[in-house]
Amino acid sequence: xxxxxxxxxxxxxxxxxxxxxxxxxxxxxxxxxxxxxxxxxxxxxxxxxxxxxxxxxxxxxxxxxxxxxxxxxxxxxxxxxxxxxxxxxxxxxxxxxxxxxxxxxxxxxxxxxxxxxxxxxxxxxxxxxxxxxxxxxxxxxxxxxxxxxxxxxxxxxx
Numbered sequence: 001x002x003x004x005x006x007x008x009x010x011x012x013x014x015x016x017x018x019x020x021x022x023x024x025x026x027x028x029x030x031x032x033x034x035x036x037x038x039x040x041x042x043x044x045x046x047x048x049x050x051x052x053x054x055x056x057x058x059x060x061x062x063x064x065x066x067x068x069x070x071x072x073x074x075x076x077x078x079x080x081x082x083x084x085x086x087x088x089x090x091x092x093x094x095x096x097x098x099x100x101x102x103x104x105x106x107x108x109x110x111x112x113x114x115x116x117x118x119x120x121x122x123x124x125x126x127x128x129x130x131x132x133x134x135x136x137x138x139x140x141x142x143x144x145x146x147x148x149x150x151x152x153x154x155x156x157x158x
Contacts, residue, residue, distance in 0.1 A: 003088050014090035017038070021085025024078055025049050030063030046086050046116050053083055065084065077106070083113035
């Protein structure tokens with residue numbers, strides 16, 4: 001889910017671009033975004049991919065089951081495109097048309113990505129206003145703390 005939709009409920013034409021970038025990272029890493037969490041560093045898939053890109057170890061993200069059956073240049077380019085797609089600001093993300101061009105033409109030079117948003121910092125309980133925390137203190141024992149009281153059902157095919 002794009003940051004603007006997750007945090008403010010605002011959907012944009014670039015929300016799909018964000019989701020596509022996450023999908024590319026999931027395909028390359030062989031891990032689902034929803035289940036990826038590196039506990040020692042507190043990183044999620046998007047943040048982990050950025051960290052690996054920044055230190056020049058982007059290929060460490062590649063699913064080990066692929067062995068050596070991939071082109072390093074193609075994987076690096078796909079990771080680069082994915083990081084462009086998961087930018088926090090929708091205006092910094094490419095359009096889907098641009099993404100298709102980037103994926104099909106190696107003659108197009110890619111801009112450098114910026115660090116993507118960090119959900120673990122923005123989704124903590126400390127980000128709630130103090131008045132909300134105080135008003136919920138009496139209800140904590142009767143119901144679990146939830147920002148919007150919505151249940152989410154995840155279906156896993158297969």
